[in-house]
Amino acid sequence: MEHRIKERRTSFGYTQEQLSEKLGVSRQTIISIENVRYKPTLELAYKIVTLFQLRIEDVFIFEKESE
Known part of the structure; x- marks a missing residue:
């Protein structure tokens, strides 16, 4: 699963802490x-998505699992 959490965090000006x-x-x-x-x-x-006021699809990228 990929995500854009760091990108969103920095755009909001938040540190990790x-x-x-x-x-x-x-x-x-x-x-x-x-x-x-x-x-x-x-x-x-x-x-996380509520804090950033986004949809889950805007932050997380779900990949289909291989069969």
Whole structure:
């Protein structure tokens, strides 16, 4: 899964620490998400898009799994 979280975060002028505080997660979680080492839960993904006032499709790019 690709995403545009870092791009959105920087366009809002948030540091990783500020974003983590707004979302109620650790800075390490934000780092892991931005480095695609951790996929956010649906609840966290919803918080992210709500904060940025966007649709989930505007932030996350879901790829179909190979069969």
